[in-house]
Amino acid sequence: MTDASTTTRKQEAVYVYQAPVRLWHWVQAFAILALGVTGYLIGSPPPSLGGQASDWFLFGWIRYIHFVSAWIVIVGFLFRIYWAVIGNEQVREIFVPSFWRPSFWGGVWHEILWYLMLAKEPRKYVGHNPLAVLAMHFLYVWGIIFMIVTGLALYGEGTGMDSWQYRWFSSWVLPLLGQSQGVHTWHHLGMWVLVVFVIVHVYVAVREDIMSRQSIISSMISGWRMFKDDRPVDRD
Amino acid sequence: MVQKIETFYEVMRRQGITRRSFLKYCSLAAGALGLSPAFAPKIAHAMETKPRIPVLWLHGLECTCCSESFIRSAHPLAKDVILSMISLDFDNVIMAAAGEQALSIIDETVEKYDGNFLLAVEGNAPLGEEGMYCISGGKPFVEELTRVSQHAKAIISWGSCASWGCVQAARPNPTTATPTHKVPGIGDKPIIKVPGCPPIAEVMTAVITYMVTFDKLPELDNQGRPKMFYSQRIHDKCYRRGHFDAGQFVEKFDDEGARKGYCLYKVGCKGPTTYNACSTIKWNGGLSFPIEAGHPCIGCSEEDFWDKGDFYDRLTKVSGFGIDANADQIGAAAAGVVAGAAAIHAGASAIKRIASKKEDA
Secondary structure (H helix, E strand, O other): OOOOOOOOOOOOOEEOOOHHHHHHHHHHHHHHHHHHHHHHHHHOOOOOOOOOHHHOOHHHHHHHHHHHHHHHHHHHHHHHHHHHHHOOHHHHOOOOOOOOOHHHHHHHHHHHHHHOOOOOOOOOOOOOOHHHHHHHHHHHHHHHHHHHHHHHHHHHHHHOOOOHHHHHHHHHHHHHOOHHHHHHHHHHHHHHHHHHHHHHHHHHHHHHHHHOOEOOOOHHHHOEEOEOOOOOOOOO | OOOOOOEHHHHHHHOOOOHHHHHHHHHHHHHHOOOOOOHHHHHHHHHHHOEOEEEEEEEOEOOOHHHHHHOOOEOOEHHHHHHHHEEEEEEOOOOOOOHHHHHHHHHHHHHHOOOOOEEEEEOEEEOHHHHOOOEEOOEEHHHHHHHHHOOOOEEEEEHHHHHOOOHHHOOOOOOOEEOHHHOOOOOOOOEEEEOOOOOOHHHHHHHHHHHHHHOOOOOEOOOOOEHHHHOOEHHHHOOOHHHHHHOOEOOOOOOHHHHHOOEOHHHOOOHHHOEOOHHHHOEOOOOEOOOOOOOOOOOOOOOOHHHOOOOOOOOOEEOOOOOOEEHHHHHHHHHHHHHHHHHHHHHHHHHHHHHHHHHHO
């Protein structure tokens, strides 16, 4: 690999992550962190407190933080879908990956080789690389949709049979996924899918920031994609 | 059995019940149904004018705990329901008659009240081996069930067996025990699920009282359960809910929390996932219910409650992973493997980078 740090770069940086997307990303990140921690505690509560019931509201607060964070994720996700429609080209790639393009799968294969350390250098992308698009689409997009649907189904149990949450979600999700207890278990497994996603996401972001040909982490803060060499970017 | 169709009131008077007692009973029934006192005269009017509804109560694969519960109803008393409100023409468990003559009552009722009798099903029909796992009156129960159901006005699925399948339908369900609504050939009759193992006595009698009084089915949720009893979870009305919100839990059955009556969530209480009226109507004439007695709810009115893991675990064991593990154990293991793989990959990446830098140098 050529060390490009000393050469002057002519290729211009691209403004890839628009401000609303960056804001959404970080709000989402912290909300999901809060959801993961409180969700785990709802399944496995902290050690029992003593004294009078009126002295504490610990479990109430844990559940409250879970619900508030969940609403933030839901509203954020709906906004993100809206932004995918009106935003720039890269913003919609995780929702509608270019599955129909053979070159997309060529790109996936190349990324696999890159991660198996069989490819000498990675390709260069303005948005996500094709493998990242696949992971984002299946683990994150479908993962979060699954969590929102099962989450609202469980929330609807508390708001009652006359609530829109129950009518729109609980009424069909509960019988479909093994009633209330079954949905709890699925929601729990969904959390771990997202945990796995976050581990991979963070690791890969750090690794690519160091080893790929473009900036990664700073781009999600500043919005600008910088490139480490002057050769043209790859489409897929 | 019943020659002339009498009204409830006529039957009651014939049995020596005074008008005063009759009106008292109507008020009690209104109270039991959660109706305002204004409904007591309506109930009285209905009972004075409407003929008694014939009921056939059939028993499939089951333990008769529904019947045991039913006969202990306090408000209204089961005897009032059986003797005054409905015409319980056939019920193999509590009827004195037996044999072919008793069985002929089924045919008689089906013929005489075609489309106008209620079919109460306790237990379920095993479909395996063409129904040979449950023989009633010399024939597979499933045959009797599907034949009679064609002529019924509506079907009541008593208990978890008829509603969901219950224990005999637990994995691997060797007899293919099948809840009423899933039996092929049951027809399109309205089915009222009254789940529980057993259902609460007062819930059973109230469902009948409602249908007799208003001549219609009670309002059902989208899974066919009467909303007035199954629209909330045990947890929603649990008297220990305050301890749940506070974060005060029983950790072990002999600890301080257990003595103080803390929440049983951590010892596996299924109250938060169980739709039933135990925490409001309670059992044994409103005396107590499992959680009040210090035991976690096992979720007996829920579908497949038997296959939802240990009664004393909060998190369900997920089968199919070789050993029993709950969602957290599976998820943590997966996350651990992925994190480990990432760490190894990071190490390999670092070595590669150093190597390639040396190459370039």
